[in-house]
Each structure stands twice: as C-alpha cells, then as structure tokens.
Amino acid sequence: MASRPLANAGREARPADGRTAAPLLKVADLTVEFGRGLSPFRAVNGVSFEIPAGGSVGIVGESGSGKSVTSLSILRLVPEPPGRIVGGRIEFEGVNLLDLPRSRMPDIRGRDIAMIFQEPMSSLNPVMTIGDQIGEAILLHEPLSREKRHRRVIDLLNRVGIPDAAGRADAYPHQFSGGMRQRVMIAIALACSPKLLIADEPTTALDVTIQAQVLELMKEIRATTNTALLLISHDLGIIADVCERVIVMYAGRVVEDGDVRSIFHRPAHPYTRGLLQSIPRLRDDRRRLYQIPGSVPLPGTVGEGCPFTSRCPLRVERCAREMPPMFRFGDQQTAACWVTAGVEASPAEVRPPEDLADAASPGPMP
Amino acid sequence: MLRVIGSRLVDAVPTILLVLTLVFITLRVLPGDPALVALGDYATAEQLALFRRQMGLDIPIWQQYFVFIWDMLTLDFGQSLINRTPVVQLIGENLPYTIELTLVATGMGLVTGIPLGVMAAVWRNRLPDTGVRLFSLVGYAIPDFYLGALLLIVFALNLGWFPINGGGTGFLDRMYHIFLPALTLAMVKSAFIGRLTRTSLLEVLGRDYVRTARAKGAREPRVIFRHGLRNALLPITTGLGLSLLATLSGSVAIELVFNRPGIGEVLISAIAKRDYPVIQAGVVVFAFFVVLVNLLVDLAYSVIDPRIRVR
Amino acid sequence: MAVDREPVDFALPEEPRFAALHRLFAGRPATILAVVVVVLFVAVALLAPWIAPYDPLAQSYLRINAYPSAEHWLGTDQFGRDVLSRLLYGARNSLIFGLISPVLAAIVGTALGVTAGYFGGIVDRAATRVIDLLLAFPELLLAIMIAAALGGGFWNVVFVIAVAFVPGFARVARASTLAVKQEPYIEASVAVGLSTRRIIWRHVLPNISAPVVVLMTLWVASAIRLEASLSFLGIGTQPPQPSWGNIIRDGLGNIFGSPWPIIGAGFAITVVVLAFNVLGDAVRDLLDPETA
Numbered sequence: 014m015a016s017r018p019l020a021n022a023g024r025e026a027r028p029a030d031g032r033t034a035a036p037l038l039k040v041a042d043l044t045v046e047f048g049r050g051l052s053p054f055r056a057v058n059g060v061s062f063e064i065p066a067g068g069s070v071g072i073v074g075e076s077g078s079g080k081s082v083t084s085l086s087i088l089r090l091v092p093e094p095p096g097r098i099v100g101g102r103i104e105f106e107g108v109n110l111l112d113l114p115r116s117r118m119p120d121i122r123g124r125d126i127a128m129i130f131q132e133p134m135s136s137l138n139p140v141m142t143i144g145d146q147i148g149e150a151i152l153l154h155e156p157l158s159r160e161k162r163h164r165r166v167i168d169l170l171n172r173v174g175i176p177d178a179a180g181r182a183d184a185y186p187h188q189f190s191g192g193m194r195q196r197v198m199i200a201i202a203l204a205c206s207p208k209l210l211i212a213d214e215p216t217t218a219l220d221v222t223i224q225a226q227v228l229e230l231m232k233e234i235r236a237t238t239n240t241a242l243l244l245i246s247h248d249l250g251i252i253a254d255v256c257e258r259v260i261v262m263y264a265g266r267v268v269e270d271g272d273v274r275s276i277f278h279r280p281a282h283p284y285t286r287g288l289l290q291s292i293p294r295l296r297d298d299r300r301r302l303y304q305i306p307g308s309v310p311l312p313g314t315v316g317e318g319c320p321f322t323s324r325c326p327l328r329v330e331r332c333a334r335e336m337p338p339m340f341r342f343g344d345q346q347t348a349a350c351w352v353t354a355g356v357e358a359s360p361a362e363v364r365p366p367e368d369l370a371d372a373a374s375p376g377p378m379p
Numbered sequence: 380m381l382r383v384i385g386s387r388l389v390d391a392v393p394t395i396l397l398v399l400t401l402v403f404i405t406l407r408v409l410p411g412d413p414a415l416v417a418l419g420d421y422a423t424a425e426q427l428a429l430f431r432r433q434m435g436l437d438i439p440i441w442q443q444y445f446v447f448i449w450d451m452l453t454l455d456f457g458q459s460l461i462n463r464t465p466v467v468q469l470i471g472e473n474l475p476y477t478i479e480l481t482l483v484a485t486g487m488g489l490v491t492g493i494p495l496g497v498m499a500a501v502w503r504n505r506l507p508d509t510g511v512r513l514f515s516l517v518g519y520a521i522p523d524f525y526l527g528a529l530l531l532i533v534f535a536l537n538l539g540w541f542p543i544n545g546g547g548t549g550f551l552d553r554m555y556h557i558f559l560p561a562l563t564l565a566m567v568k569s570a571f572i573g574r575l576t577r578t579s580l581l582e583v584l585g586r587d588y589v590r591t592a593r594a595k596g597a598r599e600p601r602v603i604f605r606h607g608l609r610n611a612l613l614p615i616t617t618g619l620g621l622s623l624l625a626t627l628s629g630s631v632a633i634e635l636v637f638n639r640p641g642i643g644e645v646l647i648s649a650i651a652k653r654d655y656p657v658i659q660a661g662v663v664v665f666a667f668f669v670v671l672v673n674l675l676v677d678l679a680y681s682v683i684d685p686r687i688r689v690r
Numbered sequence: 691m692a693v694d695r696e697p698v699d700f701a702l703p704e705e706p707r708f709a710a711l712h713r714l715f716a717g718r719p720a721t722i723l724a725v726v727v728v729v730l731f732v733a734v735a736l737l738a739p740w741i742a743p744y745d746p747l748a749q750s751y752l753r754i755n756a757y758p759s760a761e762h763w764l765g766t767d768q769f770g771r772d773v774l775s776r777l778l779y780g781a782r783n784s785l786i787f788g789l790i791s792p793v794l795a796a797i798v799g800t801a802l803g804v805t806a807g808y809f810g811g812i813v814d815r816a817a818t819r820v821i822d823l824l825l826a827f828p829e830l831l832l833a834i835m836i837a838a839a840l841g842g843g844f845w846n847v848v849f850v851i852a853v854a855f856v857p858g859f860a861r862v863a864r865a866s867t868l869a870v871k872q873e874p875y876i877e878a879s880v881a882v883g884l885s886t887r888r889i890i891w892r893h894v895l896p897n898i899s900a901p902v903v904v905l906m907t908l909w910v911a912s913a914i915r916l917e918a919s920l921s922f923l924g925i926g927t928q929p930p931q932p933s934w935g936n937i938i939r940d941g942l943g944n945i946f947g948s949p950w951p952i953i954g955a956g957f958a959i960t961v962v963v964l965a966f967n968v969l970g971d972a973v974r975d976l977l978d979p980e981t982a
Contacts, residue, residue, distance in 0.1 A: 090593060123596030130594075135587040138606055140685055153596045185685045201595060397823055406839045520964035522915060522935075524922050525956030528942060532949050621828075628831040632922060636942060647923050650838050662835045666827075673826050 035107060036063040037241050038087070038126075038209055043101035045082050045091060056082045056096070058265035064209065069235060069242040071252030073288070074262035077309045080245045083262070084211050087243075088128055089118050105209075124154040127202035131214040133194035137186035143197050144182030150204035169200040173230060192223035199230065203240070210234075211243045216251065228255055249288055253277060258345075261285050264310055264320035270339065271346030281340075281348035283325045319349070327352040383681045391674050396448070398666045403447050406659055407440070418653070434655060451663050457656035459649075466660045469645060474664070477641035479553065480633070481626045484561040488568025488622065493615075495569060496576020501603060503581065511573050518570020523629045527563040527636040534559060544638030560637045564626050571625075575618040579611035586610075612683055620676030624669060721972045727965035734778055735785035744772035746779040746932050755947035764954045767937075768944040773951050776932040777958055783933045784962065787917040791851035792909040798852065799859025804895070806860070807867030818864070824857040829912065830919055837925040847926050851916050855909055862905055904974045911966035918959050934959050 045057040057079040064070045074080045085091045087103055089110065103110045105126065110118070122128075130136050138146060147166045151157060157165065163182075170178035173196040186194060195215060202210055212231065216224040232255055235242055246252055252259055252273070259276045261269040261284065269282040280286045287305040307324035318333040319325070325332065331351055339347040340354035351357040414427045414436060422430075431437045435446055450456070456466035499511035535541045541559045583589065584607050592606045631643025646661035648654075681687045734741070743763075750770035758765045764773035806817035824832065833854045840846045870876065879888075920926030921935025929936050934955040941951035 088594060090590065119593075119596045119598045121596070122594055128594045130587065130591065132587050136591045138588040138592070138610070140609055140683075149592075149597070150595045187686045198591070201591070394823065397819070401820075401823070402835070405836055516964060516967065517960070519967055520911070520915075521960045522918055522922075522956065522963075524919070525938060525952070525959060528938060528945075528952045528956065532945065532952070536945065624826075624828045624831070628828040628834070631830070631834060632919060635923065646834070646838065647925070650841070651924055658838050662838055665831055665835065669827050669831065 037066040038064040039104040041102045044099050046097050046099050047095050055265050060267050062260050064241050067239040067241055069256045070258045071244040071256035072260045073249055073252050075309050078262040079265040080262050081213055084213050084245050088122050123150055124205045126209045127207040128211040129198045129202050129215050131217050133191050142183050147201050150201045154205045173200045191219055195227050209241045213245045269348040275346040281342040281353050282350050283327050284321050329357045331357055387677050394670055399448055399451055402662055402666055456660035459657050460654045466656050473640050473642050473645050477630055480630050483557055484564035484626050485623055487565035488572055492569035492572030493576050495573035499577040500580040515570045515574040518567050523567050524632040524636050527633050530559050530563055560633045564629050568622055579614040580607055583607050583611045616679050620672055623672050720968050724965040724968035731962050735781040738778040738782045742775040742778045744775040746776040747930050765948055765950040767951050768947050777954050780932045780934040784914045788910045788914040790848055791913045792906050794852040795855035796859050799856040800863040803860035803863025804867045807864040821857045821860050829854045851913050907973050908970035911963045915963050
C-alpha cells in the first residue's frame with residue numbers, strides 16, 4: 014500500500030470523486046478557540062475538508078471532538094463569547110464566509126445554507142404556529158405574497174411527510190411529537206431550497222424507528238433535489254447509510270477523510286479502527302463489547318502532537334511530539350498517522366488493515 | 380379557552396372564602412378582645428359591652444363567622460364609628476383615587492422598565508446593562524416613602540412645580556396631582572420590571588429556538604423581539620402581577636406622603652382612630668384586590684401561552 | 691461507544707473549595723463594600739448608647755429645627771431632639787427587628803414547612819394552600835392587615851413582621867424537605883427504626899439549612915424595610931421611641947421646618963438595605979449557585 018504525504022499535507026487535495034469542479038464548500042485550516050485569559054483551548058484545530066455540490070459528507074466523532082462547533086462555524090453561529098474563530102477559511106462557492114461582514118450572514122443563512130439541530134423538542138418557538146415558523150423562513154428571503162407563501166408551506170409539509178398539512182399548519186409545536194417536529198425543522202430548512210443542508214445530530218434525540226424514518230426522508234430529499242448534505246453524528250451507522258464521504262474527527266482535529274467504502278473496509282487511522290471495532294456485531298455476543306481504552310482528553314489538555322496518542326495501541330515517540338499530516342491511502346482516502354502510513358515503525362504488532370466488515374470474529378486490537 | 384376562564388373563575392370562589400376566613404381570624408380571633416383593642420385600656424365594662432353588642436361580637440364565634448362572611452359578600456360594611464357615614468360610601472369615594480394611582484404608576488413603570496430591561500439584555504455586561512443593574516439595586520433598597528418625600532421636597536416644596544397634596548378634581552387636575560406620587564411608585568416599579576425583563580430575556584435568548592431563528596437568517600432585532608421578548612412575556616406577566624400588587628401596597632404610604640385621598644389613607648387613619656368597621660372593610664377590600672389581580676394574571680397566562688390555550 | 695451529546699458551551703474545570711470563598715470577595719468591590727456597611731451598621735447599633743452625642747428623647751425648645759452644625763451634625767427636629775442621636779438609636783431599633791423577626795419566622799416557617807413536607811397528605815395540601823395564598827400578598831399589605839387588628843408596639847411589630855415572612859420560609863423548607871425525603875438514607879433511617887423526630891432533626895434539617903440561610907440574609911433587609919414602613923405608617927414602633935420609619939413620619943409633618951431628619955433616616959434605610967441585599971446575593975451565589 015503506497016503511502017506518501019500529500020503536497021501541503023492535505024490542504025489542497027484533489028476533489029475526491031475525480032471531478033475537477035470547485036467544491037461547494039471548502040473548509041481550510043479552521044481553528045476555533047474557547048475561553049478567555051492565558052490559555053484558551055482549541056475546540057477545532059486546523060480542520061480542513063470539502064463538500065462537493067450535491068454531495069453528502071458526514072462528520073463522525075465522540076463528544077468533545079469539535080464536530081458540532083465545526084458545523085456551527087460554517088454559519089458563524091458559534092456564540093461569540095466564549096467562542097472565537099481565530100483562523101482558517103470557509104469558502105462557500107468560492108467566497109470566504111469568514112471575510113464577510115457579520116451583517117451579510119443572515120442573507121446566507123436559511124437561503125444558501127440551512128441547518129437543523131439535535132433537539133427537536135426545544136428547537137421550535139413554542140408561541141408561533143408551525144405554519145408561521147416555516148413561513149418566516151420563506152419571508153426572510155423571498156418576497157412572496159401571503160397566498161403563495163401559504164401554499165409553499167403546505168407543499169413543504171407534504172414533502173416532509175406531515176399528514177393533513179393544511180390542517181396542521183395552524184398547530185403549535187407542543188401538539189407534535191418529536192419525530193414530527195424534526196420533520197418540521199427539515200421543512201423550515203428546505204423552505205428556500207438551500208444548496209447545502211447541515212444536520213447536526215438530527216436523530217440523536219429520537220427513537221430508533223423514528224430515526225429511520227427521518228433518515229429515509231433525508232435520503233429522499235437528496236435524491237430529488239441537488240442539495241448537498243453535511244451530516245454530523247457520533248453514529249457511524251447513520252453516516253454510512255446516508256453519506257458518500259466520511260470525515261473522522263478527534264479532539265478538534267481531522268484524523269481521517271475518505272469515502273464510506275474505504276473507511277469501513279480499510280480504516281487507515283487507529284481511532285477509526287477503534288470506532289469500527291466498537292460496533293457490536295450479531296455474531297459477537299460472547300465477548301465483552303470492545304471499547305477504546307482511556308477517554309477523550311479534557312479540553313485544553315491536548316498538546317502539540319497527535320491527540321489520540323495516549324489511547325493509541327500503535328503509538329511511538331514521534332506521535333506525542335508532532336502531529337502527523339494527512340497521508341494519502343489510495344485514491345479516495347487520507348489519514349493522519351505516522352505508523353499506518355509507514356513513516357514510523359511501531360513496536361506493537363501491526364496487523365495489516367483487513368476488511369473488517371467481513372471478519373468472522375475480529376480479535377482485540379493489538 | 381372559555382373553559383379555561385370558567386375553571387379559573389370557579390377556582391376563585393374557595394380562594395375568596397379562604398381569604399375572608401383568614402381575615403376573620405386576624406381581626407376577631409387574634410387580638411383576643413377586639414373591644415379592648417378598639418376602645419383602649421381605660422374603657423369601662425359597659426362601654427366594652429355596648430361595643431360588643433353593636434359590633435355583633437357578643438354572639439358565639441362560629442355564628443360571628445357566618446354573619447361576617449355574609450356581610451362582606453353583600454358589601455354590608457356598617458357605619459364608621461367616628462362620623463356615622465356608611466362605610467361603603469367612604470370606600471366608594473376613595474377607591475377611585477387609589478386605583479388610578481396604581482394604574483398610572485404601573486403604566487409608567489412598564490413603559491420605562493421593559494425598554495430598559497431589553498437594553499440591558501442586548502448590551503449585556505456593557506454600559507447600559509451596568510446602569511440598569513445599578514438602578515435596580517437602588518430601586519430595591521430605597522423605601523418608596525423616602526423617595527416620595529425627596530421628590531416632594533425637591534419638586535413640590537422647593538421648585539413649586541407640583542402641588543403638595545390632594546387628589547384634584549376633574550381629569551387634568553387629577554393627572555397633575557397624580558404625577559409625583561405615580562412617578563415615585565413608577566421609579567421603583569421600573570427598577571423591578573427592568574431587572575425582570577433583563578433576566579427573562581437573557582434566559583430566553585439562550586434557548587434552542589432562538590438559535591433556530593438565527594439559523595433561518597433572521598436579523599438580530601427580529602430575533603430579540605419576535606422570538607425573544609415574545610417568549611419572555613410569560614415570566615414578565617407574573618412579575619407584572621406582583622408589581623401591581625406591590626404598587627397597591629406602596630400606594631398606602633405614598634398617599635400618606637402626598638396627602639392624597641385613597642383606600643390606604645382611609646385604612647391608616649381608621650387604625651389610628653380605632654374605627655373598627657372601617658378597619659374591617661379596608662382589610663377586606665385590599666384582600667379582595669389581591670385575589671383579583673392573581674386571577675387576572677392567571678387568565679392572562681392562558682391567553683398568552685398557547686400551550687395552555689390550545690389543547 | 692459513548693452516546694453523550696456534544697456540548698457546545700464548554701464548562702470550565704472545577705475549582706478547589708476555598709477558591710469559592712475567595713471568589714466571593716475578590717474582584718467584587720461591591721460585596722466588600724456591603725460587608726463594611728453591614729459591620730458598621732451592627733457596630734453603630736450595638737454601641738449607640740455610648741456613641742450617641744445626646745439622649746434621643748431629650749427635647750429642647752431652644753434649638754428647634756436647627757440645621758446641621760458642629761454641635762448637631764444633622765441638626766435637630768421640631769422638638770429640639772438631636773437628629774443624629776435619633777438615627778443611631780434607630781439603627782439599634784432596626785437591628786433588633788432585623789434579627790429577631792427573620793429568626794422567629796425561620797424557626798416557625800421551617801417547622802411548618804418541614805411538617806407539611808414530611809408528613810404529606812391532607813396536612814400538606816391544606817398547608818400549601820394557605821401558604822400559597824399568603825404568599826400572594828405583598829409583605830407590606832399583609833403586615834398592614836395584621837397590624838390593623840393588633841395596633842403598634844414592640845411585640846406586635848415583631849409578630850407582624852415574623853408572620854409576613856413565615857410563608858416564604860415555610861415554602862422553601864417544604865420544598866427542601868420534599869427533595870430530601872426522596873433520598874435513600876431517609877428510607878434507610880425509617881427501616882432501621884429511627885423515630886420520626888430524630889430523622890427530621892438529624893437528617894432533614896441539616897440538609898435544608900443552605901437555602902434557609904440564603905433567605906435569612908436577604909430577609910434581614912426586608913425586615914428592616916418592613917419595620918420602617920410600618921413605623922412610617924404609624925403602626926410600627928411608636929413615638930417617641932426612635933425608628934428610622936417614624937423619624938421620616940415626624941419629618942413629613944415638619945417638612946417646612948427641616949428636611950434633615952427625612953434625608954438622614956431615608957438614606958440610612960437605603961444604604962443598609964442595599965448592603966444586605968448585595969451581601970445576600972453574594973451569599974446565594976456561594977451557597978446555592980443554581981438559583982443565582
């Protein structure tokens with residue numbers, strides 16, 4: 014397996030699917046800090062990735078990985094105290110959003126880029142009808158007459174699968190269930206046909222069955238419109254279901270970036286391998302569930318090197334000192350690891366990457 | 380919604396009865412011998428007995444209770460001991476002054492307090508916020524009668540801009556007389572409402588649906604008013620009810636400071652003169668207003684909050 | 691794999707215990723100032739008989755309504771009484787009411803609240819109904835209504851103020867008791883056979899002390915304010931005994947003579963109440979951060 018560092022360590026990777034068209038969204042070296050005083054900590058540390066037009070990308074990571082902050086940064090919704098975007102570029106259709114004056118952002122939000130959040134129960138204004146809330150999303154960007162707006166609202170409600178749309182438009186959020194409210198949120202997001210939809214853990218707070226329905230809805234929307242999707246989740250399964258590319262984040266950094274097949278069949282980063290290992294399999298119920306030993310480092314305790322060092326079975330001395338750049342593993346996949354890239358040799362027995370999805374009973378990590 | 384109003388009204392009945400019972404206990408049971416309290420230590424036995432008979436205090440206490448409840452509900456307050464005017468009339472003449480003072484003061488307090496609170500929340504931790512918080516701190520601490528006396532000294536006595544006492548006749552004159560007293564109460568009120576608005580608004584602005592609104596592309600003013608303040612109205616309404624009642628109780632002292640007619644003034648002078656029927660009536664009237672305001676706040680809630688209004 | 695939500699606002703790491711106490715004062719000039727004022731107030735109140743230049747009740751027709759001068763720092767009132775001395779004794783008066791009444795209210799209110807909370811059932815429901823009703827009344831109004839029946843005078847005022855505060859304490863005590871009642875160690879105590887009284891005394895009370903202490907600090911301020919209001923209205927401390935409230939009342943009757951009694955007494959009330967409020971807020975931040 015050939016592995017060599019990319020020119021500029023992954024910052025100007027060719028578009029993954031081979032098209033030479035410019036990506037819809039390009040995040041380059043994004044850094045976000047929190048806290049005041051002498052030692053603010055970096056929730057997001059030099060994160061870079063791309064989303065092609067009409068594509069679907071997922072960001073996966075545990076709590077504290079910085080995935081939510083990354084997604085909020087795109088729309089510049091990070092609360093300004095205590096947070097601060099201190100570096101990087103976020104290029105949407107070629108324009109760096111971070112360079113725009115703040116007053117321009119409301120034009121982009123909802124119209125070009127829309128976002129839905131994790132808690133459908135509290136994300137809707139309790140004193141406005143849902144018809145008004147969806148209507149507001151339209152009103153803010155398009156001068157439609159009340160009539161036309163109302164029709165568009167009904168139309169959207171139908172599209173997201175709310176039964177009896179005309180009747181329900183005058184209802185209040187508290188009269189809907191969690192799954193329905195999330196559909197309403199999706200309707201709000203789609204109101205102006207945005208080019209990019211960011212979904213931050215949209216199904217985490219829902220029942221598994223409702224979860225499946227909402228995901229189906231999202232897949233259907235992708236199929237029928239050309240909306241690009243950025244899906245944030247801690248659940249690899251969901252991302253595999255919906256997305257074409259996966260970005261794995263850990264403690265504020267991107268550690269692996271590749272298409273879904275490659276990530277699942279040949280994970281290049283030890284953390285990714287650990288995540289996949291942790292997914293319980295039907296054939297496996299005799300053993301204890303695998304857990305990556307240790308826990309996510311507390312904010313502010315991560316130094317200059319690779320943040321996964323303390324938990325990594327493959328670690329060598331260089332890992333603690335120096336953060337590896339993104340190495341290329343095959344056409345569609347990059348990962349930041351000295352050892353798996355072959356640059357450093359690990360004393361631990363390195364198992365060659367195997368097709369974990371086909372393994373009969375994978376043993377514990379070396 | 381009518382059902383909600385109806386049920387609240389029905390709920391109010393036992394409350395009124397409970398209130399009247401508590402008033403009865405306070406007035407008749409607590410002091411031991413109301414006759415002694417009313418007539419003083421030097422009253423003779425005959426005077427005491429006469430008083431008791433006149434006031435209906437010589438029948439067994441449980442009978443007194445029912446007579447009391449009935450009298451109060453039918454507004455049969457008896458006559459003043461001092462000048463024999465029917466107490467109902469006394470109250471009827473003075474109540475409007477108190478009500479107008481309370482309403483004007485509350486209105487002024489709202490009109491200044493809410494904008495102050497919004498400013499403090501929006502420019503949090505900067506100058507307007509610090510100013511409002513300071514204003515609130517002092518407003519909580521300063522006794523309203525002291526503030527009233529200060530205003531009286533400066534604006535009425537020294538500068539002569541406002542009358543020193545009285546209630547005024549005719550609408551404009553009454554408004555002229557009301558200004559300083561209402562201003563006194565309003566300043567304290569706006570400190571309270573300002574702080575409450577600030578706290579409620581800040582709390583609401585931290586909620587998820589405000590984030591949703593911003594993500595939709597709403598600009599700050601819309602977020603603050605349509606999404607923020609609209610939802611902050613709920614706790615503000617409760618605060619408004621409390622504030623109204625506080626104004627009512629403050630009006631008692633203010634009426635004294637500015638020598639204004641009103642229920643408070645009637646009650647206080649009745650206490651000084653030991654005018655028993657008037658004292659009784661005054662206490663009941665105040666108690667009644669408390670119940671009324673609480674009821675109105677409850678009803679307001681069911682109108683404002685769709686979660687209650689719509690099932 | 692962990693299913694926690696990812697927090698968007700990051701909590702700062704925990705502080706060591708005494709850092710909190712330090713934080714109470716450091717960088718908070720207001721709190722330090724408040725403590726200074728409170729200490730001054732208590733000192734003045736306690737030492738009044740020794741530091742007052744004149745007898746607060748001594749009248750003198752030679753020096754009526756004098757303006758502030760070297761002999762009378764705040765002047766005299768319409769009876770020739772030295773205003774400063776009256777204010778100092780007024781402080782003493784306020785301190786007494788400010789301490790006794792909340793303590794009394796705390797004891798009675800806590801007893802009521804704990805009983806209602808612990809025993810539950812119809813006792814609880816009846817008590818709650820009455821407490822809620824009383825709480826619907828503004829304190830001053832409640833105080834006026836009770837004073838209407840009883841008149842003024844020292845013990846009456848203590849009683850009236852205490853009653854005005856009892857519902858507040860009762861409600862807090864009840865809520866805390868209910869929370870504590872759920873704790874497993876209460877069940878354990880019952881199972882082991884501890885008598886109800888012991889359980890309440892040794893387990894329930896210590897755990898509800900924090901919110902009660904917070905309330906007490908804030909209510910010293912309220913008690914002082916309430917007593918002043920009642921005295922102002924004539925149904926509190928009776929003249930000639932000086933109270934900041936009745937000094938203002940007398941002052942109003944003498945408003946053309948000298949404004950100094952009013953100015954002085956009112957200022958004293960404002961400053962002391964303000965100081966206790968600030969202190970109370972700081973104590974609450976320290977002991978009970980969730981309600982801050």
